Amino acid sequence: MSSTSSARQKFQALPGTRDLLSPTSERMRALVNTFADEAERAGFGQIVSPMFEDLGVFTRLGESTDVVTKELYDFEDNGGRRIALRPEFTASVCRAYAQERPLTPWKAWYAGPAFRQEKAQKGRYRQFDQVGAEVIGSHDPDLDTELVALADRFYRRLGLRSVTLLLNTLGDAADRPRYLDALRAHFNANLDALTEQSRITLEKNPLRVLDSKRPPDAELIAAAPVITDFLSVEAGAAFERVQQGLTALEVPFTLAPRLVRGLDYYTRTTFEFAGTGLEAAQNAVGGGGRYDGLVADLGGPxxxxxxxxxxxDRTLMACDADGVFDAPNPTVDVWIVAVTDGTEGLELAEELRRAGVSVDRAFDGRSMKAQMKAANRSGAPLAVIVGEDELAADSVSLRPMRRADGHSGSEQTVIPRDQMVTRVKELLAR
RNA sequence: GUGGCCGUAGCUCAACUGGUUAGAGCAUCGGGUUGUGAUCCCGAAGGCUGGGGGUUCGAGUCCCCUCGGUCACCCCA
Structure with missing residues (x-):
């Protein structure tokens, strides 16, 4: 498509990005507000961090994670700095912690977009939104429990039912090598039963082989050794404590001893929320866990x-699958119908808005009939009408609008114009 | 990134095996006399069939390229 052609180029949103228009955008905001409310109720404060960071902040996330090795949006800025758009929030939060050194335990929540260069499909965008919460500076496993409970409360408040919590531990850094050895031994002993993909993965990160959804691998994975047999006393006790805590709080969970997560930084508790009403490809609606070495990796304590x-988006998809948390339909309280050719519509709307009433109106000098139609369509419960008669008498007409089920409201009345705000407020209060 | 499927008015879809001016519903706009919505009636507007090229007397229908979407793999939120 040449820019010199006579027809102007028609642009569209890039693959994996999209526009969210009114009811959908408000639904998303409502979800974020709900999350913010739950998080702040639990003592979390919001962090707003940059959407891009030094590339190094993200490469610390792991050499065998696709998120950093092939999905990062990175570029050089004018000063020759190597920059990357955040593919997730945790690294930025840790960097911020190391930089700002807030009091511990530091509890922060966030919401915003992240970026990953993947081939897009439904529930999988190149720019996608996340909400989340992090606690830095404490080993207490009760915080793991609290975090899971926060997510659980959030889901409940949305009305979500078809989400299951999968729980696992990855042990401590010291436990990992022994487990990895056992995994390697197990898979190497049955190498020809593995898919080629998995053999490559095995070289890079044996843990990740557990993640394979390829059917031929299933049998071998099911027979693989389990991390819980390799836990240190401390890690084992911590995991035990988390399970007891969740049970006490009546947060249901399923132990998933072969659950591994996409980022390499996890230690000890890891968990994932799976939307049971969703396609397998996008059923991971959320996840998290401990990352006891990440802050230090970023040069912090x-x-x-x-x-x-x-x-x-996936949470919203899960809501759809459950028929829950519908998009709000925002309406205005008053619709102004002005058929004078003057500025009454403009002025009345402003007067009401300054008084705190939500108002909209028609433009382009449309007929009264057309304006009444628009008023009706808007869903506003009240129309303020001004035509030649009202204008001459310095008055306005107030017409209660009724939804489909007939006229159950009061009659239309004519009132002095200077009483409009008080009378409108009275009518709306009913 | 690899592979399969799909792409027709704003939206949801039609158009027999390629054949005359590409249709419908919803939505939009206007009208049904003199200033009043929802129902009803009438009418209008709206598509170079995602874009480009090719085959053919003739293409929305076939072929190629390209751009999107979608599904699977991969991976993950």
Missing amino acids: EDPGVGFALGV
Whole structure:
């Protein structure tokens, strides 16, 4: 498509990005507001961090994670800095912690877009939104429990039912090598039963082989050794504590001893929320866990962290599957019908808005009939009408609008114009 | 990134095996006399059939390229 052609180029949103228009955008905002409310009720404060960081902040996330090795949006800025758009929030939160050194335990929540260069499909966008919460500076496993409980409360408040919590632990850094050895031994002993993909993965990160959904691998994975047999006393006790806590709080969970997560930084508790009403490809609606070494990897102190992130779009998809958390339909309280050719519509609308009433109206000098239609369609419960008669008498007509089921409201009345605001407010209060 | 499927008015879809001015519903706009919505009636507008090229007397229908979407793999939120 040449820019010199006579027809102007028609642009569209890039693959994996989209526009969210009114009811959908408000639905998303409502979801974020709900999350913010739950998080702040639990003592979390919001962090707003940059959408791009030094590339190094993200490459610390792991050499065998696709998120950093092939999906990062990275570029060089004018000063030659290597920059990347955030593919997730945890690394930025840790970097911020190392930089700002807030009091511990530091509890932060966030909401916003993240970026990943993948081939897009439904529930999988290049720019996608997450909400999440992190706690840095404490080893207490009760924080793991609290975090999971926060997500659980959030889901409940949305009305979501078809989400299951999968729980696992990845042990401590010291436990990992022994488990990895056992995994390697197990898979290497049955190498020809593995798919080629998995053999490659095995070289890079044996843990990740557990993630394979390829049918031929299933049998071998099911027979693979389990991390819980390799836990240190401390890690084992912590995991035990988390399970007891969740049970006490009546947060249902399913132990998933072969659950591994996409990022390499996880230690100890890891969990994932699976939307049972969703296609397998996008059923991971959220996940998180401990990352006790990440802050130090980013040049900070040896402080531990826990957190989770939830995919906003996938959560909404799960809501749809449950027929829950509908999009709000925002309406205005008053619709102004002005058929004078003057500025009454403009002025009345402003007067009401300054008085705190939500108002809209028609433009382009449309007929009264057309304006009444628009008023009706808007869903506004009240129409303020001004025509030649009202104008001459310095008055306005107030017409209660009724929905489909007939006239159940009061009659239309004519009132002095200077009483409009008070009378409108009275009518709306009923 | 690899592969399969799909792409017709704003939206949801039609158009027999390629054949005359590509249709409908909903939505939009106007009208049904003199200033009043929802129902009803009438009418209008709206598409170079995603874009480009090719085959053919003739293409929305076939072929190629391209751009989107979608599904699977991969991966993940």
